[in-house]
Amino acid sequence: MKGDWRETDGKRAYYDGQEGRALTETQVVDGAVRGFDGDGYEITNGFGQTSNQDTYYFDNEGNHVTGIQVIDGKTYNFDDQGRMLKGIAAEVNGTMMYFDDQTGVATPTSDPKFNPELEPVPQQNAQHNAAHGTTPEDFDNMAGYLTADTWYRPNDILDNGETWRESTPTEYRPLIETWWPTKQTQADYVNYMNDALQVSTKTVSAADSEATLTAAADAIQAAIERQITVKQSTDWLRELMAAFVVTQPQWNKSSEDENDDHLQGGALSFENNPDTDANSDYRLMNRTPTNQTGERLYHIDDLLGGYELLLANDVDNSNPQVQAEQLNWLYYLMNFGSITANDPDANFDAIRVDAVDNVDADLLQLAAQYFRDAYGMATNDATSNQHLSILEDWSHNDPAYMNEHGNDQLTMDDYMHTQLIWSLTKSDAQRGKMDRFLDFYLTNRANDNTENEAQPSYSFVRAHDSEVQTVIAEIVTKLHPEAGNGLMPTQAQMDEAFKIYNADQKKAVKEYTHYNMPSAYAMLLTNKDVIPRVYYGDLYTDDGQYMATKSPYFDAIDAMLKARTKYVAGGQTMAVDKNDVLTSVRFGKGAMTANDAGTAETRTEGVGLIISNNHDLKMADSDQVVLHMGIAHANQAFRAVVMTTATGLAIYSDDNAPIRHRCEWRFDFYKRGCIRRFESTSIRLLGDVGASWC
Secondary structure (H helix, E strand, O other): OOOEEEEEOOEEEEEOOOOOOEOOEEEEEOOEEEEEOOOOEEOOOEEEEOOOOOEEEEOOOOOEOOEEEEEOOEEEEEOOOOOEOOOEEEEEOOEEEEEOOOOOOEEEOOOOOOOOOOOOOOOOOHHHHOEOOOOHHHEEOEOOEOOOOOEEOEOEEEEOOOEEEEOOOOOOEEHHHOOOOOHHHHHHHHHHHHHHHOOOOOOOOOOOOHHHHHHHHHHHHHHHHHHHHHHOOOHHHHHHHHHHHOOOHHHOHHHOOOOOOOOOOOEOOOOOOOOOOOOOOOOOOOOOHHHOOOOOOOOOOOOOOOOOOEOOOOOOOOOHHHHHHHHHHHHHHHOHHHHHHOOHHHOOOOOEEOOHHHOOOHHHHHHHHHHHHHHOOOOOHHHHHHOOOEEOOOOOOHHHHHHHOOOOOEEEOHHHHHHHHHHHHOOOOOOOOHHHHHOOOOOOOOEEOOOOOOOOEEEEOOEOOEOOHHHHHHHHHHHOHHHOOOOOOOHHHHHHHHHHHHHHHOOOOOOOOOOOHHHHHHHHHHOOOOEEEOOHHHHEOOOOOOOOOEOOOHHHHHHHHHHHHHHOOOOEEEEEOOOOOEEEEEOOOOOOOOOOOOOOOHHHOOEEEEEEOOOOOOOOOOOEEEEEOOHHHOOEEEEEEEEEEOOEEEEOOOOOOOEEEOOOOEEEEEOOOOOOOEOOEEEEEEEEEEEEOO
16 A cells, blocks of 8 residues: 555545555645645645645645636635745736735735735834845855854844944844744744743734734844843854744744655755745756656556655756766766876776665666766676676666666666565564565576576665664664664764674574574575675674674675585576475576586586575475476585574585485485574575585
């Protein structure tokens, strides 16, 4: 139900792609603004509001309207993004209309019912509070922009709240002491400051006249200046103003999507807005591989992609100037050694494109074309292998996109990654079945006997931001509930969490960390048609000095990596028996199927793998676990690389490994002594000895 529309009794609801909950309020779905009521049903022919009180009207198809609209006999005005405009005047069919600042309903200014404020607004402070100038020295701004936190130098200072005098170059005051974006903000400011400074007990609202609100703000300004005289400092005022700012929806997260997309600190969406001059004609949001042209091209995955602007970075990736700079940056990286030290050996060989589903897919094509032009990629395997670039492309639409665009970079085999995690590394209660490896795949390995036909890909078990930082965050949250989701811990909190994390990895029954990591790597490192990526933190502890402390899995992964270089080649078969025990065979170079005789080299290679994820497995006396090693290996002996024993994993070198003999081309493993418990799994990895017998 995640990331999809569902219809009930003619009413539609949308379930988000991360938590599976029905959306409420006004949201952006597939790039369009949609309204939802409190029960999660889509609004049609009705008004909807966002959490920061922007109002939209949705027509009978659920689309938001724009421009002048007559709704139920009343006239409204909506901007080009669909937001209702309030408190403005505009000409409608030759008649000047005023759109109420509360309801947005239009009234002709000639109508007797139109009652503009007649009470004069106090102006005695206005000229004194005007900015001293427009130079950078006159404003404390944010990269040239005025924000709610901006302080400025006014023309004059109301000394001790009584007498105006000229300001000095070091005297700054908060902008929102004298200017507010809306009457509601001004009213909130007056009420907040009246309470904090005990200026007045009277409560005001946005419905009060501008004269009333201005007079109240002037009284607060006098009180502030008296406090500055007493305290001889404005530090307290900065704290007070900051405390007020965070109460306002337009300046806090209540007006943003609170879903943090599992990233540290969340993400913000910088979109074009008529209220700013920082707009861009090229700000094309969510032009991901799924939606590069603005129209959804693939439907394997329901989502268009993640947040385009991660960690609040405002990079306009659709802008040709930005894309040109990306190309410059790519050239710099690929020629880093030559440029910085006249040392071509220090140049980078390739790149990893991070967060593919969060940027304009134009960047993928730009990088692909660069590698083709610079290195002649796709001309031969040797050249391509020297410059393999990989993508962090989580969407299951992305492999289809890469296929259509030439597979210039390695797409992620998330199918394999997901099953390694969920069929092997999760706890008993969460763990899936082994037969999922044969049902859920990018490359079908049941009989993988082709060359250069499978889609180029890579896969992995874990990464720093996948199945690692979330575990640390879980520990931090349990130890320190005040840390929120735990993704932004202090150094002390992180150090404390890692002590628990490292100790938990060594336990047979774990509370936080992953089970069966050697089993997961045994599959990853023996699979055909995928490049394995080994995570540093699975070889060494993530904290501490670089490569100083080996992980509990180091010896097993190290042995499997060495075995991979010697034995892993040729075609592959994979099967799961009635007991959900998985077997996998690589036949060795020169043999693509079990019926291929191969060469002399074939007989020095080949690998067999047996894995179960059920530590309570009980097999019948007649049950067998069978490895079909192929006729190329008839009458050979195989040595063990990694095996499960009653006390844990046994890891062997070529010299001390037990040898299994068979005079036929298959091994029949009898149940007794074959399946043993170790971290809730059984694993056997066998490499060819290379000598026949019988």
